[in-house]
Amino acid sequence: MSYIVQAVWTARDGEEAAVADIVRRMTPPSREEPGNLGYQPHVDSADARRFVIIEEYVDAAAFEAHRASPHFQELVVGDCLARLASREVTVLERLA
Secondary structure, rough: OOOOEEEEEEEEOHHHHHHHHHHHHHHHHHOOOOOOEEEEEEEEEEEEEEEEEEEEOOHHHHHHHHHHHHHHHHHHOOOOHHHHEEEEEEOOOOOO
């Protein structure tokens, strides 16, 4: 069974364009990670400050490798986190 993660990021007021740029820059290298099965970023159509990223990995170790990757450390830890009002990460289990 794969390891599915939903990340919900809400940008601080005025930071939505910068967060959108970071999400766009994170997508290609995240999709290229060996344990990545899917990486789908979305923005809420009713709230441009709210981003939802659905990620799928072969296992929890692959997700941890993603979080330790240079692009995650540089773009998310080094830049994006300071631009967020909130961040929620949920591990999901497929029903069918």
